[in-house]
Amino acid sequence: MTDADLVARHKAVLPSWMALYYDEPIEIVHAQDRRVVDSEGRSYLDFFAGILTNAMGYDVAEISDAVRKQLDTGILHTSTLYLIRSQVELAERIAKLSNIPDAKVFFTNSGSEANDTALMLASQYRRSNQVLALRNSYHGRSFATVGITGNRGWSTSALSPLKVSYVHGGYRYRSPFRDLSDAAYIDACVADLVDVLQTGTSGDVACMIAEPIQGVGGFSSPPDGLFAAMKEVLDSYGILFISDEVQTGWGRTGEHFWGIDAHGVTPDAMTFAKGLGNGLAVGGLVARGDLMDCFTASSISTFGGNPVSMAGATAVLDYIADHDLQANTAARGAELLTGLRALSNPLIGEVRGKGLMIGVELIEPGGTTPNVRAAARMMEETKARGLLIGKGGLHGNVVRIAPPMTLTADETREGLAILTDALEATHTALA
Template sequence: MTDDLLARHRAVMPTWMSLLYDEPLEIVHAQDRRVTDSTGRTYLDFFAGVLTNAMGYDIAEVSDAVRKQLDTGVLHTSTLYLIRSQVELAEKIAKLSGIPDAKVFFTNSGSEANDTALMLATQHRRSNQVLAMRNSYHGRSFGTVAITGNRGWSASALSPVKVNYVHGGYRYRSPFRDLSDSAYIDACVADLVDVLEIATAGDVACLIAEPIQGVGGFSLPPDGLFKAMKEVLDSYGILFISDEVQTGWGRTGSHFWGIQAHDVVPDLMTFAKGLGNGLAVGGVVGRGDVVDVFNAQSFSTFGGNPVSMAGASSVLDYIRDHDLQANCLARGTQLLSGLRAAAASNEFVGDVRGKGLMIGVELVEPGTLTPSVRAAKQMLEETRRRGLLVGKGGLHNNVLRLGPPMTLTEAEAQEGLDILVDALAATKAALS
């Protein structure tokens, strides 16, 4: 990126729009799992547009599907008209969801999907009380900022809903961190019951949770937590919403949806990001009686538009035809084992966690649990210098986020791992 473009960006864009790196880059070309910046430098991409470019770049099947729709001249009609590709994709997602009698509503983003799910749940329960997880993130809209359990991303204290936060999603800094898996689950469920009995009026609309917290640093609870929580929710008639914006489509490797690791079927699921592979698409899939709750008329101008639907349907077919869920499991295992081995000799690494191709590396000051923001910043620059792009997140902005395209090859995984291990050693040397 030239200084001129950066200056122009700062002149007309909000100050709160984040840019990575000391010298932000402009991506001008991409192919497979690599991107090229405006200086001609090429990088292996381990962040994939915040997990959105799930297939990688310039995938012929996706491009062909989009081009075929463009050739019809119909880029948009709105949902006031029948859209064949929208119905066909909804049928696929409803079946894949595992939710009985499921219905689907398409949006333009994950924020809008979560906002819609909140509106459905609160209307269905006739309550504005919502439960969310500590360290969570669900989007940038007014309603989703209101349920964000992460101060670094909570842009407003104003809220259209009354929110209470419960324990469970972020184990590394939890007061229950030293408990066994079963004891941890018991403690978090007891906290949920306590919050319901003490901090709410009882008629709570829903609990919304990410199976793996994305912006929160790819943190995750033991498998089974949300099944235990849903048993409590069901006893109160409270709905459960699984935010699958980052965990959907097989990325976690072990399951197609992140929540399936907990052996539970939610009432509503939200999705976005990887389904479009760069196209703007999101949505809600849920119980028909909940999705149908509105009495007023409504529609979506851009949600479910023919171009996005054509592209998204081809993405879903590509995931299935190439068994990318299995690839996520294999490549994730490769990366996790290599990173954990490197962490054993690097005291700046506090935790290596994740599933499939959702991996978090939490950096701390040596010998402590104190978040090391300086180490995360150094790692971002060291990896870029070596030709690798990674993300950063966590409550304290001290967690490296690795979410490569789901098509990552074994050789590319090893290349990225070698760079990460070398960058960790360089960071240790620079900061010790």
């Protein structure tokens, strides 16, 4: 059976809104380290890591061995109605790593479920359904998280159990405040927050939720310190602050273990997922104990915190620490950012990011108009040269680069060369 046959079957039985990358979609059938192989035997260097999820790469012995050891017990699932030692031990580690006072942890299966739970906790704790979110944000595909997503391309319903107000800050490149200094930009965004609170809410808002670096939004981020300044305002109202670390957690930004640490502030809750499982379904949130314990009814996640996922996630945390992957991420990310920023290709409007979260905003030459065609062409040009990347942004014109955190220096140079060549080919093709 060819990939074309599989595409036809995919379209026949799966939703039309489940997008597939590439004019000729590929099936990945084998992987090792940072490389994947498709069903036709073509090899690719992976610079998107299953949307940042395969953060350690592929076929990592330490992680696979931990999962096999759990499988050998015969126990894939017991439910949280019974004690799960690995769940307790992992929760203890994450609570300590969070730096949140008296922290407690609840495990889920995905970032969407984690964010949905955080919103439910905040609205219960504050007895309010009002939420603040950032423009250009994305927080998942559950009913509640779609309702607070500030990106029309991913907001699939106008209905919501929450009342959301959007504030400036996350996406600077097209912001009306873009030409301000960092300090002035922060002041303007904080003033906007105050204005929104005074004009668009009744004041008793449940929470503000924010990604330190907007993932689907094209790896955009504000100047360091914005969220500390915003939290001063939130604290004056008693509003909770939730940091969505689904993409930025576990050292992915290089400079810090959590993305929010760059802002010098401790949130009331953080949500996490993706890289912690390295392909296993793991998500969750860590929050102040009084916030986590505010539910008055019983609640569980049937598969959240299951023994297999806990074994794999524990091995991932060990691997990050044992191999100093946060430092490796910082070094490899700096090399990619430096190389990309040195390019003079007229399609490039901005190269931004931290660590191994890099966005290249593509524009029409001579202006700032989003160049959606260029992003689509870049996908095809990099694929043809053996490199997998992602795309996103409010307009779908941002190339997203997020390799596994185990990326080597040689692979960094290889990927950068392909990106450079593909950008030149894209400019030539569209000129």
